[in-house]
Amino acid sequence: xxxxxxxxxxxxxxxxxxxxxxxxxxxxxxxxxxxxxxxxxxxxxxxxxxxxxxxxxxxxxxxxxxxxxxxxxxxxxxxxxxxxxxxxxxxxxxxxxxxxxxxxxxxxxxxxxxxxxxxxxxxxxxxxxxxxxxxxxxxxxxxxxxxxxxxxxxxxxxxxxxxxxxxxxxxxxxxxxxxxxxxxxxxxxxxxxxxxxxxxxxxxxxxxxxxxxxxxxxx
Numbered sequence: 001x002x003x004x005x006x007x008x009x010x011x012x013x014x015x016x017x018x019x020x021x022x023x024x025x026x027x028x029x030x031x032x033x034x035x036x037x038x039x040x041x042x043x044x045x046x047x048x049x050x051x052x053x054x055x056x057x058x059x060x061x062x063x064x065x066x067x068x069x070x071x072x073x074x075x076x077x078x079x080x081x082x083x084x085x086x087x088x089x090x091x092x093x094x095x096x097x098x099x100x101x102x103x104x105x106x107x108x109x110x111x112x113x114x115x116x117x118x119x120x121x122x123x124x125x126x127x128x129x130x131x132x133x134x135x136x137x138x139x140x141x142x143x144x145x146x147x148x149x150x151x152x153x154x155x156x157x158x159x160x161x162x163x164x165x166x167x168x169x170x171x172x173x174x175x176x177x178x179x180x181x182x183x184x185x186x187x188x189x190x191x192x193x194x195x196x197x198x199x200x201x202x203x204x205x206x207x208x209x210x211x212x213x214x215x216x217x218x219x
Contacts, residue, residue, distance in 0.1 A: 013177065013193060018060050018192065020172070021171055021174075024171070032045045032049055036104070041104075051081050051085065059168075062165075129143075132179070135206075139152040152181040157180070157181050161196055
């Protein structure tokens, strides 16, 4: 009985764009900016920022379905970057008088923090006005601030969970959720649902109380 009380009577499902996975660069920019504000210009901090920037771009640009292969590739790239930028002392590149100096000012870090924070904030706010709300008897699809919600019956509802990108799952427990209300032309695909495993358990519990059997869940 206590377990039923802890279960929700309605479930909100929101799909986020991939730029949401730039939160590590946001936090890195903030921390490095605070450090650089109270220390002399430090080239190592610049190297750290560019390493995080590269990893963030790399992870966001591709879907890592072949887990072992791409994890190995990414690990090799990270090790090489650490060796080149942090292990080798006094790393400089001087070609015809051009010297590579990645020391960045605290203003740069703070501007990047503001830019990323603003974009991610807008994304989080926008998802408050576009979502799916699943109840025991129907599904509400809300789109926009003033638009009316579409409604779908829950009867014969099926759903399927996928984890197409292992790194997105590690970063925000994100995955893809496909909802099928019953008709062939009514398929709702939410590409980036955060805390996908928690949403799966909530859906499984909620639908089991209206005698709905979910699809086989991909592990």
